[in-house]
Amino acid sequence: MKFGTKAIHGGLEYDSATGAIMTPIYQTSTYVQAGLGNHKGYEYSRTLNPTRHALEKNIAAIENGKFGACFGSGLAAIDCIIKTLNPGDEVISTDDLYGGSYRMFTTIFAKYGIKFHFVSMNDTSEIEAKINKNTKMIWVETPTNPMMNIIDIEAVSKVAKANNCLLAVDNTFATPYLQNPLDLGANVVMHSATKYLGGHSDVIMGVLICNDETIAKEIYRIQNSSGAVCGPQDAFLVLRGIKTLHLRVQRHCENGKKIANFLMNHPKVENVFWPGLESHPNYDIAKRQMRDFGGMVSFTLKGNKLDDALNLVKKVEIFALAESLGGVESLIGHPATMTHAAIPKEERVKTGVVDSLIRLSVGVEDVEDLIADLEQALS
Ligand SMILES: *Cc1c(COP(=O)(O)O)cnc(C)c1O
Numbered sequence: 001m002k003f004g005t006k007a008i009h010g011g012l013e014y015d016s017a018t019g020a021i022m023t024p025i026y027q028t029s030t031y032v033q034a035g036l037g038n039h040k041g042y043e044y045s046r047t048l049n050p051t052r053h054a055l056e057k058n059i060a061a062i063e064n065g066k067f068g069a070c071f072g073s074g075l076a077a078i079d080c081i082i083k084t085l086n087p088g089d090e091v092i093s094t095d096d097l098y099g100g101s102y103r104m105f106t107t108i109f110a111k112y113g114i115k116f117h118f119v120s121m122n123d124t125s126e127i128e129a130k131i132n133k134n135t136k137m138i139w140v141e142t143p144t145n146p147m148m149n150i151i152d153i154e155a156v157s158k159v160a161k162a163n164n165c166l167l168a169v170d171n172t173f174a175t176p177y178l179q180n181p182l183d184l185g186a187n188v189v190m191h192s193a194t195k196y197l198g199g200h201s202d203v204i205m206g207v208l209i210c211n212d213e214t215i216a217k218e219i220y221r222i223q224n225s226s227g228a229v230c231g232p233q234d235a236f237l238v239l240r241g242i243k244t245l246h247l248r249v250q251r252h253c254e255n256g257k258k259i260a261n262f263l264m265n266h267p268k269v270e271n272v273f274w275p276g277l278e279s280h281p282n283y284d285i286a287k288r289q290m291r292d293f294g295g296m297v298s299f300t301l302k303g304n305k306l307d308d309a310l311n312l313v314k315k316v317e318i319f320a321l322a323e324s325l326g327g328v329e330s331l332i333g334h335p336a337t338m339t340h341a342a343i344p345k346e347e348r349v350k351t352g353v354v355d356s357l358i359r360l361s362v363g364v365e366d367v368e369d370l371i372a373d374l375e376q377a378l379s
Pocket of ligand 1 (some may be wrong): 073075076141172175193194206379
């Protein structure tokens with residue numbers, strides 16, 4: 001089955017009670033049992049709820065995985081997979097990482113005795129330099145935020161396999177439509193479904209997908225034992241979002257390309273970071289690993305002045321100044337004062353987050369209007 005068909009039908013059945021074509025919102029905590037131990041597979045909604053269950057099967061189908069698990073947020077999904085580790089275990093993570101993941105690793109799990117190393121994954125040498133007998137997981141995010149670096153998942157998976165550790169990939173930016181890490185050798189895939197999977201900026205949710213039954217059992221055990229599940233209404237919203245994922249992401253990519261090209265040719269723009277540009281340092285890996293290049297575009301301004309960047313985000317009218325990404329509407333952000341404000345200036349500048357860096361989540365509006373908006377704001 002191809003992607004669009006899987007997005008709409010994958011793992012789903014029509015409701016057996018009524019024939020409803022859309023998965024109903026089973027807004028219930030518990031299920032009546034006909035007798036002791038005699039139930040229809042659902043006992044209590046923390047453990048399993050039919051709406052969430054439908055989404056878990058659907059998300060597994062579109063990531064080419066066997067098992068899916070849904071959580072109350074992207075961070076709750078990450079929390080679950082890190083909880084499969086033990087004190088003394090070590091994780092090697094990309095250094096250009098979602099801020100919330102970095103905060104969880106360094107301020108929550110570090111104090112329970114799990115050790116995190118943050119390295120550049122431009123090639124695998126820095127990973128190999130940190131690997132030892134305690135290394136149990138490699139954590140990859142690609143494309144990275146906000147610099148749009150591309151990490152070679154297949155190359156990292158070879159290092160993980162050779163050293164008996166798991167490879168987990170945060171696939172939020174790419175979406176399952178553009179990139180399927182399980183096919184490239186990853187063991188676990190994570191998404192903030194808040195972003196492209198939901199796609200309409202109306203829900204907070206996270207998901208994990210894997211193929212290995214032993215890992216899946218651990219994930220479901222922790223999901224039930226820690227209890228960070230999503231509610232049925234949110235599961236319904238993400239199921240609905242996924243039905244148009246392929247259509248939306250196609251348009252995000254088309255618009256992203258046109259905007260990246262517009263910015264490349266603008267006299268006030270210094271650098272543009274979009275993996276589909278041939279000038280992008282990881283263009284070859286992106287081309288091999290992704291079906292298209294996505295709608296996230298970052299750029300810097302000539303002169304690199306903070307005031308110019310702040311002026312620009314003030315002057316745009318269609319682009320909304322907001323955190324988050326992946327919704328139908330275009331957003332603009334200023335990483336140095338928003339998502340990356342907590343990182344000391346010296347550190348953030350080293351990774352490329354300079355004062356004039358602007359990040360766009362290009363939406364699915366008519367691109368002529370988006371370009372006109374950027375044009376008037378830049379002038
Ligand atoms: C938003 C985001 C998360 C966290 O997800 P929440 O749903 O906000 O908890 C993790 N990773 C990436 C790449 C994200 O963009």
